[in-house]
Amino acid sequence: MIPIAISMLRHDGPKFMALVLAVALAAFLTQNQASILSAFLGMTGSQIRDVREANLWVMEPDTECFDQAKPLKQTAVQTIRGFSGVEWAVPVVKVDTNARTEAGKLSTVTLLGVPEDSRVGEPRMKLGDASAIYRRDGAVIDPGGFSLLFPGQTFKSGMKVRIHDEWLTLHGISDAAPPFTGFPVMHVSQTTAMRLNRAEARATTFVVGRMLPNADQQAITASIRRETGWKAMTRTEFENASYDYYAAQGVPNLFYITIAIGFVVGIAFTGQTFLMFVKENARAFTTLKVLGVTHGQLGRMMAAQAGLVVFMGLGIGTALAVGVTEAAKLMPFLRALYIPWEVALACGGVIAAVTFLAAGFAFNKVLKLQPADVFRS
Amino acid sequence: MNAETTTNAVHCSAIRKSFGSGETRTEVLRGIDFTASQGEMTFLVGPSGCGKTTLISIIAGLLTADEGHVSLFGEDLSALSPREQILFRRRNLGFVFQQYNLLPSLTAAENAAVPLLAAGMNRKTAVARASEMLDQLGLGHRVSAMPRVLSGGQQQRVALARALVHDPRLIVCDEPTAALDHKSGESVMNLLATSAVHPDRAVLVVTHDNRVFHFAHQIAHMDDGVITHVDQQALNSRLQSSPS
Numbered sequence: 001m002i003p004i005a006i007s008m009l010r011h012d013g014p015k016f017m018a019l020v021l022a023v024a025l026a027a028f029l030t031q032n033q034a035s036i037l038s039a040f041l042g043m044t045g046s047q048i049r050d051v052r053e054a055n056l057w058v059m060e061p062d063t064e065c066f067d068q069a070k071p072l073k074q075t076a077v078q079t080i081r082g083f084s085g086v087e088w089a090v091p092v093v094k095v096d097t098n099a100r101t102e103a104g105k106l107s108t109v110t111l112l113g114v115p116e117d118s119r120v121g122e123p124r125m126k127l128g129d130a131s132a133i134y135r136r137d138g139a140v141i142d143p144g145g146f147s148l149l150f151p152g153q154t155f156k157s158g159m160k161v162r163i164h165d166e167w168l169t170l171h172g173i174s175d176a177a178p179p180f181t182g183f184p185v186m187h188v189s190q191t192t193a194m195r196l197n198r199a200e201a202r203a204t205t206f207v208v209g210r211m212l213p214n215a216d217q218q219a220i221t222a223s224i225r226r227e228t229g230w231k232a233m234t235r236t237e238f239e240n241a242s243y244d245y246y247a248a249q250g251v252p253n254l255f256y257i258t259i260a261i262g263f264v265v266g267i268a269f270t271g272q273t274f275l276m277f278v279k280e281n282a283r284a285f286t287t288l289k290v291l292g293v294t295h296g297q298l299g300r301m302m303a304a305q306a307g308l309v310v311f312m313g314l315g316i317g318t319a320l321a322v323g324v325t326e327a328a329k330l331m332p333f334l335r336a337l338y339i340p341w342e343v344a345l346a347c348g349g350v351i352a353a354v355t356f357l358a359a360g361f362a363f364n365k366v367l368k369l370q371p372a373d374v375f376r377s
Numbered sequence: 378m379n380a381e382t383t384t385n386a387v388h389c390s391a392i393r394k395s396f397g398s399g400e401t402r403t404e405v406l407r408g409i410d411f412t413a414s415q416g417e418m419t420f421l422v423g424p425s426g427c428g429k430t431t432l433i434s435i436i437a438g439l440l441t442a443d444e445g446h447v448s449l450f451g452e453d454l455s456a457l458s459p460r461e462q463i464l465f466r467r468r469n470l471g472f473v474f475q476q477y478n479l480l481p482s483l484t485a486a487e488n489a490a491v492p493l494l495a496a497g498m499n500r501k502t503a504v505a506r507a508s509e510m511l512d513q514l515g516l517g518h519r520v521s522a523m524p525r526v527l528s529g530g531q532q533q534r535v536a537l538a539r540a541l542v543h544d545p546r547l548i549v550c551d552e553p554t555a556a557l558d559h560k561s562g563e564s565v566m567n568l569l570a571t572s573a574v575h576p577d578r579a580v581l582v583v584t585h586d587n588r589v590f591h592f593a594h595q596i597a598h599m600d601d602g603v604i605t606h607v608d609q610q611a612l613n614s615r616l617q618s619s620p621s
């Protein structure tokens with residue numbers, strides 16, 4: 001009876017298409033929005049993860065995320081180095097300031113100062129050599145930042161960016177993870193960063209460090225907090241804190257609304273279309289009942305119809321979502337965009353469940369068809 | 378017609394059925410006693426609205442009577458569970474409808490194969506057997522045709538193949554020629570008489586088409602919810618032109 005069910009659905013071309021497209025649209029919308037949301041929120045930890053060597057982050061108590069950080073006095077480094085279980089600690093200077101190109105393009109940029117002696121936080125490079133940042137006016141820039149400041153241009157070593165009254169020379173393109181803020185990320189030496197930090201000349205922003213391999217990380221961060229009054233977190237804790245800070249800002253709600261619309265459109269449209277399908281095929285379903293097709297068989301028939309719709313709709317929708325994501329990734333700012341398999345699976349699972357539920361409602365109508373109506377025309 | 382060689386396939390006694398309630402309540406069947414025998418084609422005739430369709434719906438187990446008793450081949454359908462009733466119908470009954478009721482998405486052979494497929498027969502065997510049945514009914518060249526390209530008479534022959542393919546013991550037809558022109562109707566009735574009538578099978582035909590009355594072995598006349606009289610020898614009287 002399953003092939004009969006499939007042929008009934010395929011024979012009703014417009015409704016079959018409407019069902020598949022509704023599921024495809026719902027799958028596309030939800031997977032697309034959920035993956036953009038997860039990629040964006042994932043970016044909140046980009047600069048934390050980029051300091052690969054550090055598993056300890058210390059900051060001013062009011063600092064809630066990487067992007068909005070209060071300055072910390074420079075002597076904090078010595079203090080942190082004094083804690084037992086801390087293998088090493090170095091300052092990380094972050095400066096948010098304005099930059100201008102020779103062509104007059106303006107943007108807020110994030111300068112990250114890499115300590116010359118330890119080179120902790122030195123970026124991986126796409127083009128050029130990171131050691132160029134230790135020259136007096138040397139800098140490297142992330143791909144998104146480059147395309148923002150130099151739209152349509154190809155990188156040439158020696159391009160210049162003006163900050164305050166100094167021209168920095170770009171020696172390469174870094175592989176820095178894209179920042180949540182969307183601002184260009186420029187790595188410079190710590191000396192350069194501090195020189196350009198006009199607002200807080202003798203301060204650092206974070207102290208990052210490494211805790212000894214077998215140390216009790218929670219005990220160390222707790223003792224730093226207790227004895228200094230600063231915030232001290234493991235790398236993962238700071239990533240989560242930055243994530244939570246942005247997640248609480250309300251922006252995710254916009255995504256949740258779109259995702260919810262995707263699911264609601266999915267169930268409303270497929271539910272309605274399945275009902276219409278049953279209504280218009282009522283004579284066929286009634287005839288099958290009269291000819292001795294059991295309710296169990298009819299249920300399996302509708303399940304097969306829903307299954308085909310889910311299979312095709314999810315296939316098309318997911319392919320579309322992947323295609324759009326791959327295309328969007330070509331833009332430097334969206335380079336971190338991808339569809340986590342958990343997102344694809346969760347969206348697909350909910351949509352499949354919703355489609356089967358919709359078919360279930362329609363099946364209820366099939367159950368209610370009166371066999372005796374088979375003789376009415 | 379000798380009583381020894383015929384068995385009651387359908388036996389109804391004191392069937393009552395009404396629709397609606399209160400003011401709008403109408404009694405459609407008002408005490409029906411009726412039998413149809415194996416090996417015979419029984420016609421149920423009478424004016425429109427007199428209750429013919431209601432009666433065969435009850436006989437086929439598609440409706441339940443308010444009062445009275447129906448047995449098919451000695452089996453009391455009302456004693457069966459709903460699921461058992463469906464399985465009984467699938468095994469023992471064949472149906473022919475005025476509007477053919479073919480599934481538009483299936484070929485002629487697939488349509489005729491539905492009772493076999495519903496019973497779980499594998500698709501290939503079922504379609505092959507249905508094709509044979511279509512061939513017997515003169516539609517061997519149309520097995521792969523979709524219903525929409527077939528004429529009314531051809532569609533009704535596909536429906537007839539569907540009613541016969543699983544070799545049921547009772548065939549119920551509601552106005553099988555009403556949607557057909559005289560020639561097609563005559564040919565469908567001819568096929569019913571030659572292919573459906575079988576010593577182990579009863580054929581029950583509701584019609585008000587008096588042009589085909591001569592095919593019946595027995596004609597039950599119905600009016601306003603009761604059976605007024607039964608012509609037992611209809612076929613024989615025609616053949617022998619002797620009074621009943």
Ligand SMILES: Nc1ncnc2c1ncn2[C@@H]1O[C@H](COP(=O)(O)OP(=O)(O)O)[C@@H](O)[C@H]1O
Pocket residue numbers: 396397405423424425426427428429430431432
């Ligand atoms: N489900 C129903 N609800 C209400 N009235 C019905 C229903 N089915 C049949 N009737 C009425 O019962 C009467 C007999 O109908 P039917 O058995 O179809 O007659 P026939 O087949 O002889 O034309 C008609 O008046 C019809 O309107």
Ligand SMILES: [Mg+2]
Pocket residue numbers: 429430431551
């Ligand atoms: Mg009728």
